[in-house]
Structure formats: structure tokens, C-alpha cells
Amino acid sequence: MTTKTHEDALSPGDYEALADLRYALRRFTEFSNAEVSNLGMTPQQHQALLAIKGLPPEKEMTIGMLAERLLIAPHSATELVNRLSDAGYIERLSSKDDGRRQIVRLMDKADGILAKLSGAHLHEIREMAPELMQALRILQDRRKLEKIAWMA
């Protein structure tokens, strides 16, 4: 038999719902990227700053943790941190506990920008949340709904 077993085949509605969810996510990302680049940063730089700022209080961010949080390779985090440091958004200090680690800390410049950006994001998320949640709900329930529609 082939790969499609009729049992788990997706309906046109499934594909449409998946496509719509992606479209909503792209629009959010696009909004975010536009805001971010208006302030002269790249999206990934912004996400790095946010990851640092969003750390539980008094926890310190290292290059490796940042890599985990951003889902990039450690050496990519190194490069990202270099760029952020060159641009004056962060400072690096060697960890006193472990000389291999580099602690990454936000400078005032980053705090200011994050305040602006995160405010805008919060606002946009509040706008988009209903649509996103609706999309997720449709995907959660679709098989059930389809089955009911099909039985009727």
C-alpha cells in the first residue's frame, strides 16, 4: 500500500487551517521584524536581548544558555553576541565560577530599546491573540468536527 491510508488523510479544511495559522504567524513575525528594524536592529539581535531580559530575576545569561534559548549552535551565539557587543547593546564578562563561561549583560541602550519594542509587541499580541487562538482551536478540533460533519 501507498503512504496514504485513507484513515489519516488530511481534509482540505486541515490544509487550509494549517496555511492560515502559518499566515497569522508570518504576519506577527513581519510586524515584529518591521518594528525591530525601524530601531536599527536585526530580528535575531532583538530576540537575543529579549531572551536575556526575560530571564528569571538575578539569573545570568551565558553564551551557551543563549544558544539553547534561541535554538542556535553555540558558535552562532558567539557571533551574535559579538555583533550585539560591538553595537553597544550588551557587555560581556568572564564568569568567576567558570573561566570558560562568558556572562552577557544588557546595557542601558538595550533596556531602552526593549522597553519600546516590547510595549509594541505586547500591544500587537493582544490584537492578534484572538485570531491565533481561534486558529489553534480549529486545528485542535478539526478531526472531530469533520467526522461529525461527515456523519450528518
Next chain:
Amino acid sequence: MTTKTHEDALSPGDYEALADLRYALRRFTEFSNAEVSNLGMTPQQHQALLAIKGLPPEKEMTIGMLAERLLIAPHSATELVNRLSDAGYIERLSSKDDGRRQIVRLMDKADGILAKLSGAHLHEIREMAPELMQALRILQDRRKLEKIAWMA
């Protein structure tokens, strides 16, 4: 006065919630990219196929519509379509209504891959939906919650 007016300053919890939402979105994207590249496609190629497949029944996709849907420039859609066409995922036909337009249609190869990928995505989304919705809900309500906590 400085940029922070106390009124609209974000709380540590706001930043943490924003960072957590981003982390969840990245994990979804990462899952998706891994699945997609296992089947030899790039993420953007997959999204293009899904956008085509997810179109309401009997509607035809053009290069320009694809650009809109993917939020990329028309000429970037041209290039993407070239690659998809070279790889045998889609075929192009000139529109009979308007000779400038290129209709883009999925080939069987694309349908097969989309069935697999979308099944996997649907499953993953069902897993992640509760967490995502929770994150969105926190961001929706946070100011209210903060205020209550602050008054208590």
C-alpha cells in the same frame, strides 16, 4: 522625564512572558524545519506548497498571490517558484485570463510530501497548542493580573 513613565513600563513578568512565547514559537519552527529538511526541502519551499494546497477549493495560485501570502516580494516569489519547479514539486502555466500571470499548481510529488508533513505538523500543533494558548492568555491578562497583585 525619561522614557519610562511608570504607567506603561513593562514588568519583569511581561518580559518573561514575551520571551517564553518566543521560545515556544521557535520550538515549533524548529520542529517544522527539522521535519521539512528531513524530506529534502527548505522551510520556505514547504510554506509555499502549503499556501498553495491551503487555498480554497478550485482557486488558482499565482506568483503574486504567493508573494502576498508568504509576505515576500513578488520577485522573491518568482525565485522560490523557480526552485520548486526545478525540483519537480510544482508546474507553471500561463494564465489564460491574463498572459502576465503564472498559475502555479502542485504536482503529485508535492501532494505526497505535504500529506506526510502536514500530518506531523497537525500532531505537533496539538501537542503545543495548550502551551501556546497559555502563553497568549498570560500576555492578554498580565496587566490586569499585575495590578491585582500590586493592590493586594
Next chain:
DNA sequence: TTCGCATATATCGTGATACGATATAAATCA
């Protein structure tokens, strides 16, 4: 302690892809 391995970060060259600027072609309209 010292050796050896694991961990954390860094460097360098490369590839992929979306973009800006520009070009062509088809449609539309005065």
C-alpha cells in the same frame, strides 16, 4: 599532581536566500 577527556567559546570559510535595482511583457485606458 598530572594526564586525558569533556565542556565552553571562538575563528574561518561557505552556502543559501531574500532583497534592491532594473528589465520585459502583457493589460488597461485615455
Next chain:
DNA sequence: TGATTTATATCGTATCACGATATATGCGAA
């Protein structure tokens, strides 16, 4: 028909994460 707009295409470029590899620090065993 000529002028303008719309749809798609081409070419050169820049960005950024990656693979492969290197260095340095920490740690465990004998």
C-alpha cells in the same frame, strides 16, 4: 494607438547561521 500600470523575471549583493576546526578551562581518575 500611446501611455501607464501590473505581473513577472534577472542579476548582483549582503546577511547570517552553519560545518569544521581550534583553543582554553574545568574535572575526574590513578
